[in-house]
Amino acid sequence: MTPEHRIPHQPPRQFHTIAIEVLSLLGLSLVALLFLFPFFWMVSNAVRGNNEVLAVPPRLLPNEYQWGNFVEAWLHLPFGRFFLNSFIVAGSVTAITVVVSALAAYAFARLKFPGREGILVAYLGTLMIPQVMLVIPLFLIISKLGMVNTYQGMILPMAFSSFGAFLLRQFFLSIPRELEEAALIDGASRLRILVSIIIPLSMPAIGLLSLFTFIGQWNNFLWPLIVVNGMEYATLPLGLTMFQTQQGTAWNFIMAGATLSMIPGVILAILLQRIIYKGITVGAGFGGR
Numbered sequence: 001m002t003p004e005h006r007i008p009h010q011p012p013r014q015f016h017t018i019a020i021e022v023l024s025l026l027g028l029s030l031v032a033l034l035f036l037f038p039f040f041w042m043v044s045n046a047v048r049g050n051n052e053v054l055a056v057p058p059r060l061l062p063n064e065y066q067w068g069n070f071v072e073a074w075l076h077l078p079f080g081r082f083f084l085n086s087f088i089v090a091g092s093v094t095a096i097t098v099v100v101s102a103l104a105a106y107a108f109a110r111l112k113f114p115g116r117e118g119i120l121v122a123y124l125g126t127l128m129i130p131q132v133m134l135v136i137p138l139f140l141i142i143s144k145l146g147m148v149n150t151y152q153g154m155i156l157p158m159a160f161s162s163f164g165a166f167l168l169r170q171f172f173l174s175i176p177r178e179l180e181e182a183a184l185i186d187g188a189s190r191l192r193i194l195v196s197i198i199i200p201l202s203m204p205a206i207g208l209l210s211l212f213t214f215i216g217q218w219n220n221f222l223w224p225l226i227v228v229n230g231m232e233y234a235t236l237p238l239g240l241t242m243f244q245t246q247q248g249t250a251w252n253f254i255m256a257g258a259t260l261s262m263i264p265g266v267i268l269a270i271l272l273q274r275i276i277y278k279g280i281t282v283g284a285g286f287g288g289r
Contacts, residue, residue: 039262046070046255053251066252073243073256078231082239085151087264089224089235090217092155097213098206101164106194108165109172110180123162131222139226149229158217164209171205172198207275215265236261 045053046069048062073079107113108120138157139148147153175198183193199206221237228234231242240257243250 042255043259045252046259048252050248050250050252053255069252069256070260073250073253074260076250076253077239077242079236079239079257079260081231082234082236083261085233086218086235086261088151089154089158089220090214092151093159093217094210094213096155096159097161097164098210100160101168101209102194102199102202102206104165105168105172106190106198109169111190124166126162127166135222135226138223142227148227149233150227151233153227154224154233154235158220158223161213164213167209168202168205171202175201204275204277207272211268211272214268218261218265 044061047065047067048069049064049066052059052062104123108116108123142148142153142157145153147156179197179201180193183197188196219237220235224233224235224238228238231239234242236257240254240261243253243257
């Protein structure tokens, strides 16, 4: 073979693989930094003086760290009460949503009854209605029931969501029917099957629904703003607005309070991450059957 007909030298395949992995890591790192920057900026403003927050040009790091802002923000307003109210509202809404969604999802996924598909379409159609459009009708109902400025008024209107039923229904459909058929042969009721078989296998989806619901209600501002009239039942998002007074806005205290309010959501996400990630592999395994 003449030198002109030799196959040109190609770099090893391993080099291409390493290069792709390095570029992927760099891209993911840039995206992660982009998403993490708002949190960094919040914490940076939480530990500086209020005058420095609005300084021009802005500085990434404060000239003097004021870690006492967290303590002052906690003591300036009844933050303990705000935390308790948020836990009660978010926890109650999450618990009711999971129970109701599991029952509705099992009915749509496994039971056969007249008009099931039509009811499901109408049920999911409610997802297209913005919450803002429901505020006035919900407030009128809550007002007639005497639930304004109460825990019930904040919890009940938010505790029923078609999103949870749709999410769990899709996961229930991926569970093999043979498991239920064996239980039915043994004489188990539908409720027993749901509690003993379906729900344990659906913990990844339930964990994801719980996380979304809890964080959504923890950060909910619009509905508590309408229903709550005072500080007794105010949640954290409402409490943070109380740093805005006629004398000015304490931006550093707002940032400190917002940083503290993030802690429960971060802890919950860390605790549920294994369950959520496991759901990807479990759902893939069921989906192939």
